[in-house]
Amino acid sequence: MKQPSKFVRFLLPIIIVSLFIAVFVFLLETKPTTAKKDVEEKIWFVESQKIKIQPHQPIVKLIGQVISRENIEISSTIDADVVKRWVSVGDRVNKNQILLNLDQTKFKLMVSQHQAELNEIKALIKEEKQQYVTNKRLLEKERSLLTISNNAVVRAKTLEKSEMASSSQLDDAKRASLNQQIAIAQRQAAIDTNPIRLQQLEAKFQTVASKLALAKDDLSHTKILSPINGIVTQISLDQAEHVRQGSSLVSLYNHKQLELIALIPEKYLANIAAGMQQHKSLQGWVTLNKKKHAVTLRRRSGVIQAKSAGSYLYFSFDKENSNILLGQTLVVHLALPALNNTIAIPTDAIYGTTSIFVIENQRLKRVPIEWLGETLGANGQLYYLIRSSALASGDIILTSKFANAMDGLKVTIRND
Incomplete structure (x- = not known):
């Protein structure tokens, strides 16, 4: 059997493909068409509010x-051990109520020691004052004795001239007179220096009295009292712990x-x-x-x-x-004080912080605004407070919050 030529074998596939393309094009051209319909614009249902420009309080x-106003931290003014803790964190306490007790032992001893020193000085002052009175009284007697001694010297001289007394008797009389003069001088010196000694004793008295006062003050600080009516917020130390001067003890505040x-x-x-x-x-x-x-x-x-x-x-x-x-x-x-020419709007009415939408002829219109904060409505709810020169009382604004809001969008009011 005679085989097809190479040219025929090459051309046959091309003819078949071309035939299929022609049929496909014919079918597309003869495809029935449907009439196009006009797309109807969608209308969005929204909520609105009629605005009123008036003063509002932001x-x-x-x-x-x-x-x-009274938040107090009590610190220790002494070194001592905590003996007793009377309160805990959160307790309500009254003024002058005991919070802590610190060890009093050494402070009681110091008070006793300084009290004894003070009593001793008091006795010395009393003795010095009594001695002054005694010296004044004895000085008069010493002077009387001097007069007698001087008279004895005169008699001794007279008797010596008349050879009725020896020169030794005259010397004894003179010696007695000199001794009496020395005694008077010593007595007078004791009287003159009495104010100095009193001043010294009184200075010591004041020094010891100050030490006693400090010791008593330290003793009083072993009892930690609440300075106010309040609530305990912190206790820094526990029972048996050692407290150093300046250490924090208790913190509390006045709840009133x-x-x-x-x-x-x-x-x-x-x-x-x-x-x-x-x-x-x-x-x-x-x-x-x-x-x-x-x-x-x-x-x-x-x-x-x-x-x-x-x-x-x-x-x-x-x-x-x-x-x-x-x-x-x-x-x-x-x-805050009221601001004039302001508008209260629901929180959903604002878009961003700079604009709202007004509804005009069923279309949205974006209006720039100044956001002033919030205000309290008559119903007790918070509203946004705005101001805009582009708005007037009676304008209707969009109060719905939805993502499709834009200039020119057609809407219908749901709450009409």
Whole structure:
């Protein structure tokens, strides 16, 4: 059988492929087509609010820490051993209540020693005063004896001239007179130096009295008393431990003098200063265990903190609360003086911090705003406080939060 030529074998596959392509193109060209439909624009259901421009009171949210105006650390003024510990951390104590007892032994001995020295000096002073009176009285007698001695000398001289007395008798009379003069001089010197001796004794008395007072003071410091009504926060030493002078013993604070300290940015300080000048104090609140507790701004620091560009505010709690503890961190909401031409909006109405959407003719329109913080609504809820020259009372704003919000988006109001 005759085989096909090489040319035919080469051309046949090409013809077959070309035939398939032509059929495919024909089928595409003859494919039935469907008429295109117009796409209907989607309408989004949203919530809205009609705004009102009026004065609102801004609420500033701050982070505060509970401190005490009376926060005391008691240190030891003596070296001694702890004999008894009467309280524990967390205990409430009253003023002058015993907290610790330190060993009194050596301090009692020092008090006894100095008391004995003082008693001795008192006796010496009393003796010196009595001796002064005695010397004054004896001086008169010594002078009388001198007169007698002098008269004896005169008689002895007369008798010697009349050869009725010997010269030795005259010498004895003169010697007695001289001895009496010496006795008078010594007595007078004792009287004259009496004030000096008294001054010396009184100086010693004061020195020992001071030592006694210090010893008694040290003895009193062996009984560690609470200087305030408060709560014990730390006890540094336990029973039988040795205490050195200056060592910390007990720390406690007055739970009725609690304050809240919070740092506020510098931009709010002028408004706060104006508010305090008008109202003397500003009000706020903290939330603890889902309950609000009123606080009052009492004073502010006169210093700007360089690292934080702010200043510290000090709040007092309007009512005592046993659940508020020293060192606790609380969020403070401070109500500032009202700002005019402001708008309160729900928190979901703001996009970022610089814009909201107004609804005009069922279309969204982005409007730039100035965010001023928060404010408290009539229902007790927090709202964002804004200001914008592009808004007017009666404008309707978007209050729904959804990702598709953009200029020109068609919406319909759900709450109409």
